[in-house]
Amino acid sequence: MAKAKKKCRQYSVDYLKYGFVPSEADKQLPMCLLCNKVLSNDSMKPSKLEDRLKRCHTDKIGKDLKYFQTLKEKYEKRPTMHSMFASTSQSNDDGLRASYNISLLIAKSGKPHTIGEQLILPAVEEVLKNCFAQISI
Template sequence: MGKKKCRLYSSEYLQFGFAASPANEHLPMCFEKVFSNDTMKPSKLKLHFTRCHPDKNGKDVSCFQALREKLMKRRTLSSTLSCLSRRDRDGLAASYKISLRINAMAQDVEDTLCSWLKQSEFSLQVDESTLPGNEAVLLAYVRFIREEHFVFIS
């Protein structure tokens, strides 16, 4: 038994409506259907083309080139997933930035309030309460006067 001949995709196959497969450039692809090495004989490709795609018979090669370009430009699963993962990654980074900014603002407010309390007289009331889930909450109420404004913080 002789060695099996391995045929490669040829640009001549474009006249029958076959383009190179994006996954394997050595195999022909006809309108999203990839063919095996056995069917790469021009006679079999022509037979498939006339039987399965009679509406495309007689069209110019430029029409098939346009179809090939359209096929190559379409979105693949990997490009869609990479786009989605990039969007998720960007959303996660934005969420971390917002969280850091909120924490920085809270720290700034706390520092400002503590500096005001260190410089003035204030009253402090501490109370304990419970939530419906039997969780204890410690409440602190601070009252002080700042630039003729009465400030109450809980």
């Protein structure tokens, strides 16, 4: 006996009028913009999406497409963990690069690594102290 092939629905842009966008994890699954729940592919029928909107989000029934478009834009622009960590890591790159370059110069000189603590750190502190003293004047 041959197995019946399961029908897999594709997301349609018309589903936005019911408050659904494709899930980030799997583009074939709908995600509710109002409660961020990902539903199964079986519930991608327009009648089931409309029914869920009526059952779970009764206050949003009369909303037009423009309302759901603005919700989608807000959802796409929201801060994510990736975007927050990406911005902080970029600001730390300069200090990390300077530290690496100093370590590389010490290694190339053939001196012990303690020379950085004895010579370079006091020199950098002196330069920074003088630079910030001039800026504050």
